[in-house]
Amino acid sequence: MKNMLTMIVILFILATSLVSRAQAGDVSTFVGLWEAVDPLDGSHLVLSITKNEDDTVKLLIYDTFFTTCDGNRGTGQGTGEVSAEGALKVDDFTISCFETGNIQTAFTTFTRNSDGTLREVLSAPLTPLIIYHRTNK
Known part of the structure; x- marks a missing residue:
């Protein structure tokens, strides 16, 4: 009986640990330096996370x-x-323009693709996806 109770406690601790990790999401898959080309204007994007x-x-x-x-x-x-679903959500994304000094705030979401690339889903409607490639390991 004592062994059974010990086994139940161990399984409970293990399950709790796995659930809390799933809720937190895996930050390490996003950390790094990424580059992309904007499909709308051909500009070069560099993203550091x-x-x-x-x-x-x-x-x-x-x-x-x-x-x-x-x-x-x-x-x-x-x-x-x-998020627990694995999406990187940024609610306070601030864009600062060098020449005009304009500042805009938006939200954006990044998700990982199965091939290891990063996909940016912008808040603006009808905006094409931007695909980032990791430039470091």
Whole structure:
């Protein structure tokens, strides 16, 4: 009876551990340096994703031609969390335009594709997908 109780406690702890990991999402699959080409304007995008101490991530994007910056250069940055479904969601994504000084806030979501690439789903309607490729391992 004592062994059975011990076994039940161990299984409960193991199950709780697995569920909490699934709820947190896997941040490590997103961390790294990524590059893409914007299918709308052909601009070069560089995306850096770093892990914060609280398991959120910091994103920094450099774009050579932000449409929202009247075709000029700019950066985008924000903090995101990986959901239990495995999507990286950024609610405070801020775009800063170099030449005009304009600042815009949006939300964006990134998901991992089966081939290891990263897909950005933008909040703007009818925007084509942007596919990022990891440039470091």
